[in-house]
Amino acid sequence: MTATTGRDGVRLGLRANLAQFSLLVLVNALVGGMLGQERTVLPLLADEVFHLSAYTAALTYILAFGATKAVTNFFAGTLSDRYGRKPVLVAGWLIALPVPAMLGWGPSWGWIVAANVLLGVNQGLTWSTTVIMKIDLAGPQRRGLAMGLNEAAGYGAVAATAMATGALAEHAGLRPEPFLLGAAYLVLALGLSLFAVRETREHARAEAALHPVQAPEERELTTAQVARRTSLTDRALSAASQAGLVNNLNDALAWGVFPLLFAAHGLSVAQIGVLAALYPAVWGAGQLVTGWWSDHVGRKVLITAGMLLQSAAIALVAAGTGLPLWAGAQILLGLGTALVYPTLLAVIGDVAHPAWRARAVGVYRLWRDGGFAVGALLAGVLADAYGIRAAIWTVAALTAASGLVVAVRTYETRPHRHHGSHG
Template structure:
């Protein structure tokens, strides 16, 4: 009697070769983004209207909690990949996120909202980090910009769509609990899909074996060495890390400030939801062409110009504030387009300059600094808004973003040209990027 065994398909790098798993991971990240999108429109107003908070810094405390927790989890996630498989961390992230929509919907005090954002930060740090890493693992070096663009597009389009929906639900049914309970669907779907997706350890091993630049014996792959290398010692990684930090600083600032600024100038919840939804939707959708474009023209042009476009978005918000809906929409468009130019390109730039042996730690370090920007943005916004007013806070965001763009222009060297790499039975062609 003969036993028939099914041959395991060969492991290959490439988007086309791994389209099924890649697509599944895109859908997972839709759920990741949608969960955090629950908070974009309603939570700052829950703080002021439901719990009676009068200090802007107190209102923005939920963003500080989210940003700090997500940043630290991002950093830990890179190190944890040395001990655990990416799929295990992805599933863990979703399990931790299960209570979030229920706490947002029924929290008896503001402290519960802040605590929910600690859980949300861990969920986002693990789940989003793993979807990024797994997509980069699958596609190999030649299509990193497109891969990160698709990943971030899925997540942030979901953020924007959920912010838009919660704005309309809040208008129809009140700030709680209906807008928050749609998050139950995202948690259930995200966890179910995370259990189905396959791990990418074999793809990482294959890229390591075929990498054109062998790991130097002096190249320390540990978290501490990679943290200092990514944060400061490596010029291009430093430039990308500071740009990511400021990018999310201004996002954290708009998260807290824009709902208060535009309601103060007469807009209703549905209009604020439109503004808060339009920004991440454009940010999300725009990352597909910008990520692909960065594979062709290089990372630096998109990073520098994108930061300057974001700065212009803050200027528009104030310059047209006597017509608040127009100001909000035009600002959202500029911020969305500018962020779409920057977001996937920065991740791809980090990946370009990091060896596969320490890439997960480099991405974790970058994402640590990037998401520390949420906490810094909320802290800066709270202090400035309480002392100088909301308008001064927006001016500060414009100046910081423009300065960051100029620093990126000075520090970042564009990615080294990729070379053709033979990967087992398939060949990945990187081509030269000038």
């Protein structure tokens, strides 16, 4: 992990920035924990406490979360370029302060949806900035490994918290005890972000100064140009954006619909908690390897294989019944997602110039987390109209199609094999 020295003595690389990088890994684990407090409990809360019988109504909290987080991601990139990464990170934690209390004691479903709007803003600001800051610190050579460590911390914490809240709910009830864990995460994360995290924007500027000289039109893009390039015109960036959307579309299914399917077949809250944790646990741990692996074998093959593996796993949930088979499907889904998740972020870091990279990350994450909203709406409407398994089969087919789009459309972006310009 060699370090590169940029302008004003700023050093790029994981080893040169190990203390700050490790601190940001911990902060992102706390970001993931805030999301994990909902994974097991909220679908059951909708059913058992608020008696929402329609899937579409029950999944409104994921729709609210996904739509809010997607839009916030976009602004997080622009704001972190304008004002710095650290102020945006701290703002994200301040906005989340009411969330655990709203989830734990909110008197109506509207309170739960409102809490998820705030949680979406929190996740959009904090997760986006920790991603951007780690890309800033890591430099170009270990970008996949850096994203793997970031996402492993976040989703490892999602898994651990989903299991812990499932166990708490089994013994103490669905509210408020499981959400007190989120309150503890929040206090710790805000303190670390305020007093220990340091600004990284100068690292991005140092890397930009080391880049080969490019024409101003390649370097000085407006936000609208960044959005168009990331969404449509660059083959790698746009393929990554659609794959990210479909990935989180199927994550919305796993979050909101799978627990209801498992409960309908007689599984206990604790068993559902184990299944809800298995998928992000494998996803989180797998990224420790897959991000690094993509630095060595390339991005395209891992993304394509990961989307197809996710599709097979979702089909297995739809086709089967019983704890052992569903556990196997959750493990496969976690492996597929681990192949995809850090690798897509690495593609954005590979292709985007440091001068507009934070905004490209924001646009990509706008599309990716928009998948939560699309997935919640699609799964809810299909489950209400045709049944829960029909919704799951549809998402399996969409995920396979997304993998094929990547295989056909994208080009390899891994830095030491990528030359020339691709439009």
